[in-house]
Amino acid sequence: MSLLGMDTSTAASAACVLRSDGEAFEVAPEPATLMARPAHARELMPAVAAVMERAGLDYADLEAIAVGVGPGTFTGLRIGVATARALANANGLEVRPVSSLAALAAGIQAEAGAVGRGADEPAAARSIAAEPAANEPAAADAAPWLLPVIDAKRGEVFTALYEPGGDPKWGPLALRPEELAEHAGAAAERLPAEGDTPADRAGEARHTLLAAGDGSVRFRGVLEAAGIRVMSDDSRAHVVRALHVCRLAAGVRGVPPQAVLPDYLRAPDAKPQ
C-alpha cells in the first residue's frame, strides 16, 4: 500500500509519495532552503498535491499518512501535523508519526552511501567525508555513527545519536553546540567488547560521527573542533527528506490522527502577548 509522507521540522517543506510498487515521488527541497525564511503554509500543500498527482493517487488510495513530528521549528511542526491529521481524518486514514531526527539520520546514511559496507566501495566512502579518511585510519573502516542536528534557535540544537542502521543511542535532546560536542565525544567512545584487539582497547577504534542538518552547518566550527565530521554545506544530507519519513513509517504503527502531536522538546515561552 502507498504512503504519503511530509516533514516541516526545518525551514524546508518536504513531501513524498512512496507508492505500493516501491516507486517514490518526492519534493526534496534544496539545501539552500534551510537558510531561507520558512514558508511552510505556502509550500507544503502545493508539494503534497504535486507528489500525489505525479504518483497518480487520490488520498483515499493511501494506506496511511506519515509525518515528521520533530523536534524542530514549532510553527513548522504544527503546520505539518495539522495538515497530516486533517488529510487523514477526511479520508479515514491513520497517521504514522516519525521522528524528524531519525529521518535526517536515514538521509545522512543514504548520502554517506557505502560507508561501512566494507571494501567494495571505498571510493564512495571517502568522497562523502568532509576530511580525508586518512585523518582517522581506524574509523575509515567502520560505518560512521549518525548525528542529525537541527537548528533549535536561541543558540541550541535538537539532536540525537544513531548507530549505523538507525538504532538510536541517545536523544532527542535540546543542547548547546558545546554541550553536544562534549556529549557526542563521550558517547562515541566504543564500549569494550569481547574479541577486541589490544589496539581496539587502546581506543583507536573510536567511532566516526557524521553530522548533517541545518544545525550542523550553523555550528560546523564547534562540531568539527570536537572531531565530528559535518557533511559539506551543499550536501542533500542536510535536508530532512520525506522519502525517509515514508521509509521509516513502514515500521511505525499507525495511530488515530488526533493522537499525533509534535515532539516540541521544549516548554512554551510563557510570555503573554
Add this chain to the structure above:
Amino acid sequence: MILGIETSCDDTCAAVVDADGAIRSNVIASQGLLHARYGGVVPEIASRHHLELVDAVTADALERAGAGLDDVETVAVTTGPGLIGALLVGVSSAKAIAASRRLPLVPVDHLHGHVTASMLGAQPIEPPYLCLVASGGHTFLARVDDPSTYDVLGQTLDDAAGEAFDKGARLLGLGYPGGPEIDRLARQGDPEAFDFPRSAPGELDFSFSGLKTSLLYKLRELADPPLADLAASYQRAVVDALVARTEKAFLQTGLRRLAIGGGVAANSELRNAVNQLGAQVWVPPMELCTDNAAMIAGAARFTSPLPYPDYLALDAQARPAV
C-alpha cells in the same frame, strides 16, 4: 453548507452554517482559563492547544450539524488578523480538509466575521448599518453598506476596550478576563464616584491606555480604595468612550441601525447604553459576539471562494490587510 474554522486567538472554533445564514452548529473550545495565570494570551500555549483541539472541534461541529464532510460545499477559515502561529493551525487544517475533497475555500478576515455576525440567524440586520466591535483584541467602528466589505470609521490607537478591562481588573486585584469581573463588582459601586479621563483622539478613534494609568494613580493615592466605586467609575469611562464615538458616527453617517460585537458586548452597562441611542440595535447572542466560527462561515457567504487548487499556497496574515 459551509464549514468554518477559526483559530486566530485563544478559542478553537468550528461551525456549520447554511447558505441562508442559519446556524447548524457553533462549537467553541475556550482556552481562557489556561491563560488566566499569565494575565493574557500566551501565543505559543494558544497555538499548541489549537493543534490539540482543532480536529475534535471540527468533528464536533459536523456532528452537531447532523452532517458529514460529504455534505460540506465550502470550507471557510480565518486567515487573519491574529496570532500567526495560532492562525496557521486553522489555515493548515482547513486547506487539507478542502483539498482532500477538492472543495472551494474562502479565506476570511476575522474582523469581517465580527462585523457581519449580526447577519446570521433568523432576524439578520440589513445593510446599511453601523457596527461597534469591542473585545480584548480589537475595538473599532465600521459602516457596512454591502455585506462583502466594511469601512472602518474609527479604531483604538492603543489598547483595545477588553484589554482596558483586563488591565484595570489586574490593578484592582480581580481575575482574568477582566471584563466580567469589573462588570460584577461595578454593580455594587457608584459610577460617578471618580472621574476617569474620556480620551477622544481623532474624529472617531479611541484611546484607552491613559485610563489604566489614571486608575493606577488613584489606587496609589487612596489609603483604603473603594474598589467597587473604582470599578464602576472605570467601567463607566470605557463605556462612555465607546458610546460617545458611536453616537458621533450616527450623526456623521445618518445611519439608524447598530450591531455590536466582540466580547465587550457582554458588558451590561454597554448594552444598556447602546439601547438608549435611539437606534435599532442588534446584540447577537454571546457565542456570536466572542470569537467563533459561525461568524467566519457567515462572512464567507459574502466573499468569492477560491476553487481547488488555487488556495493550496494560502498563508495566514498576522496584521489586518490595509
